[in-house]
Amino acid sequence: MRASGAVSEDLAGLRHQIAGLEGRARYQEIAPAVQFAVPALDAVLGGGLEPGAVHEVAPAAPLHAGAATGFAFALAALADRTRPGQTIHIATGFGTAETGAPYGLGLSHYGTAMARVLLVQVPRPIDVLWAMEEALGCRGVAAVIAMLPSDGAIADLTATRRLALAARERASFGLILRQRTTAQPSAAATRWEVAAAPSRADAFGGLGPARFALDLTKNRRGRCGRFVLEWNHHERAFADAALSGRVVAAPVDRPARPPLRRAG
Amino acid sequence: MVAAPIKSALRITAVDDAAARLGLNAGMALADARAMYPHLKVAEADPHADALLLEAVADWCDRYTPLVGLDPPDGLMLDITGCAHLFGGEAALCRDLVHRLEAQGLRTRAAISDTVGCAWGIARHGKGGVIAPGDTLAALQPLPLAALRLAPETVAALAQMSLKTVADVLARPRAPLAARFGTDLVRRLDQALGRETESIQPRKPLPCYVAEQRFAEPIALEADVLGILERLAGQLAARLEQHGEGARFLEAVLFRVDGKVLRLSAATSRPVRDPALVRRLFADRLSGLGDEADPGFGFDLLRLSVVTAERLDVQQIGFGADDHGDDVARLVDRLGVRFGLASVRRFTTHDTHIPEYATTALPAHLVKEEATAPLLGQDSLAPARPLHLFAQPEPIEAIAEVPDGPPARFRWRRVMHEVAVAEGPERIAMEWWRDADGRTLTRDYFRVEDRDGARFWLYREGLFQREVTHPRWFLHGLFA
Secondary structure, three states: OOOHHHHHHHHHHHHHHHHHHHOOOHHHOOOOOEOOOOHHHHHHHOOOEOOOOEEEEEEOOHHHHHHHHHHHHHHHHHHHHHOOOEEEEEEEHHHHHHHOEEOHHHHHHHOOOHHHEEEEEEOOHHHHHHHHHHHHOOOOEEEEEEEEOOOOOOOOHHHHHHHHHHHHHHOOEEEEEEOOOOOOOOOOOEEEEEEEOOOOOOOOOOOOOEEEEEEEEEEOOOOOEEEEEEEEOOOOEEEEOOOOOOOOOOOOOOOOOOOEEOOO | OEEEEEOOEEEEEEOOHHHHHOOOOOOOEHHHHHHHOOOOOOEEOOHHHHHHHHHHHHHHHHHOOOOEEEEOOOEEEEOOOOOHHHHOOHHHHHHHHHHHHHHOOOOOOOEEOOOHHHHHHHHHHOOOEEOOHHHHHHHHOOOEHHHHOOOHHHHHHHHHOOOOEHHHHHHOOHHHHHHHHOHHHHHHHHHHHOOOOOOOOOOOOOOOEEEEEEEEEEEOOHHHHHHHHHHHHHHHHHHHHHHOEEEEEEEEEEEEOOOOEEEEEEEEEEEEOOHHHHHHHHHHHHHHHHHHOOOOOOEEEEEEEEEEEEEOOOOOOOOOOOOOHHHHHHHHHHHHHHHOHHHEEEEEEOOOOOHHHHEEEEEHHHOOOOOOOOOOOOOOOOOOOOOEEEEEEEEEEEEEOOOOOOEEEEEEOOEEEEEEEEEEEEEEOOOOOOOOOOOOOOEEEEEEEEOOOOEEEEEEEOOEOOOEOOOEEEEEEEOO
16 A cells, blocks of 8 residues: 555656646646745745635725735736736626726736736626636636625635635636625635735835735645735735834924925 | 597597498597497507517518518518528418418518519508519509508699509609609609619628528427537538638527517627537526526527628647637637626727726727737836726815825825825826817826825826816725
8 A cells, every 4th residue: 555645646647647648738737836935925835825726815904905906916916927827807896886997007017917817897796706617717817816795705615615626627826805804714725814014115215115914814734824025016026024114214304294206 | 449649639540350340440530439439449559569569570570581671660571582492482481471470469461572662562552462573563553552652642642633553653654754743753663663673671680601490399498409509500610611710799599489589699709610619608698598588388490690700710739838818718708698798808008198098998809909008107116007996086185285295194985094105296187189178187196105004096186276276186096
């Protein structure tokens, strides 16, 4: 009786061979993990976010809705780097009225080319789940972001389990974005609570890179924890922001005004 | 009996057999009729409902020919060129049509001829039936002049000259008739005799390829319908392949035995030929319809037609990874069939500075070329444009320095935000050449971050004291 580890290795090897014989490209079965390039976080996640799974993101407070969607798009940009394809964004009409519709130019600057984004607007939350399942089963899709209204109670254990199976079959990357945190159990691989964190000013006192205060509340492959990350949109990568608070020169002999940077 | 107000008096517009036997006819005043027979059942005329019924019957007549035109208020014109042999000849077609419509409760008079004018005249003022191609002249002779679709005044004027039938008019020289009564009379004569061509106005465009299947026994199960559609799609695929084309817009028409017609359409973003794909499209469409797709007592005729076809070249399946563009196109089609084609969109860019118009989202199948983001000079460590944009900028209350300082604090959705860092202003002037009133107000955009770290894109509308005295503030978008 061979050890189960060796058996699963043989299985993986056989799958590899069969995939090669059938003419399918390799990356359909095995996809690389979506890495954060932040050692502490990647270690906790066991090498990065699981590619063939569904992950959940929610803002810590309604004020941080923008930060939560920003984090979701940043993850989608990372997934697109490891496996290029289309990014599909599914939302109800009500959801786009709450936080606004995705803006093409902003998305392009942030990290996802707007030519590779597909926006789907559906009438009801249950249609969001249906469309997500269809999109996860499609090859050529790098990431699927589904926005559910309020706490997304419709994405319960059975629904998320179904989505997770669909994602595993094609090793696609799915993200469920809720508008409120929830304690509902789900079959997602990880669950994040995102809040915006005050960023570090740049040399001229202007805006620094966007900073997120992340709380990993559920992790199938390791511990949970809190992290503070910055998103560098030029390099499309996260960076560790261990420094908390802002580093701003105290104006001693100037009037107390918020530091502003004038346009050129 | 049906009555309608005509010229401020209620007049009878239609009578049934019993009323006709009593001596009442259309055009009589209702008051007179009531005086004669006090116990009359009168319904109010509903021309809208009549028009809908006519359209429904026209839909049903689609089974004979795709070229069906309306002849309001109560007639239809069908162009059966090339269709008669499918029903065993013109006379058989005529009999079948009349018989089926009478089974649905509509009394019909039908006439087949080789000109529109002759058929109209024979059907309304003659006995109906089939007129052989050479007999048009002989058939027209005994008809009254109203059969030529002339205005009533012309008919009355001709009657004064004791010209009552078509034969009388044909016997006269044309030029004086045209001079006296206008070219309309001569034109109608020529149309009826076939000297001038006239065609009907079909309600729907003619499809490129059609395949249909009739059933002796009506079918009602969804699985059966989909299976038959797949088989019809296979027939169409063979013909499409011969011409090297693929279907972009498909329409499936399901005729119920009780006369109703169900139309399903599916559009694709790339030309398709594969029958399995077509079946899947219509399966999604049927499941999206739900209760509306009620088969009633069953369907007895299924027709699949390709309305729009585009060139589709045969592609070699290569070895190695391809870009899966086809798979994404199929996903777009499936989502479009289920939720509507306008629900799946892609970005396009336009050459304008105004943020809400610089990028718009259009339905995915209309976007052909890829959108590229123009470079903006404002970029720094934070992106210059927000991730989310509100369709309508939300008004906020802000306190800022005049004339053009950034906001110090603002209130949005009843929450007060203290601004910690602000970058800006980015001045975007509105396009003065588009606004005729000269009300364009310049916008000064600021990227602000509040004390909690959330970022917003605000703008001040109007330059202080150059355009407005009290500039208003709006929130246009949210950053990460």
